[in-house]
Amino acid sequence: MMFGSSQPVKAKATTVIKKPVDEVFHFISDEFFANYPKWSPEVVELRCLSEGPLRLGTLARQVRVDHGHRTESTFRVTDYQPNKRLCFSGVSSPYRCVYDFEQKTMPTPSTQVAFTFELSELELFMRPFEKLIRVAVQDGAERTVKNLKGLLEGHE
Secondary structure: OOOOOOOOEEEEEEEEEOOOHHHHHHHHHHOHHHHHHHHOOOEEEEEEOOOOOOOOOOEEEEEEEEOOEEEEEEEEEEEEEOOOEEEEEEOOOOEEEEEEEEEEEOOOEEEEEEEEEEEOOOOHHHHHHHHHHHHHHHHHHHHHHHHHHHHHHOOO
16 A cells, blocks of 8 residues: 555663652653753754743754754644653654653662654655664664663763
């Protein structure tokens, strides 16, 4: 079905970070505009379009360069549950990023972070490359949690 709608491209990766959930959530959400380019180095420009701290409804704009391909997108915070979940949805593009947080009680407080990226629709010209895109999206999700773990635990 070459010209029909494609299935969403979805990737999920999980890691456990040896830090308490409030510290992990703070790094990812409260300090989002300072830290996002650190765990996602493809982001070359990031700007908050709303007043105040990151919260439900906050709008932002990013410019990314992935494998030499430059893209711009505007996104909105669509779910904000402190120490539990942070979700961004594309306004100008059909994507969604979700960070889920779960406190773990190991020998020391730790946090399980699950990152999910979903591209709800592929543009027609991208559909012949769907398998490659799925692999790249999964690799990106795994790199995201690996980078977060390295940054928060102090070894990049």
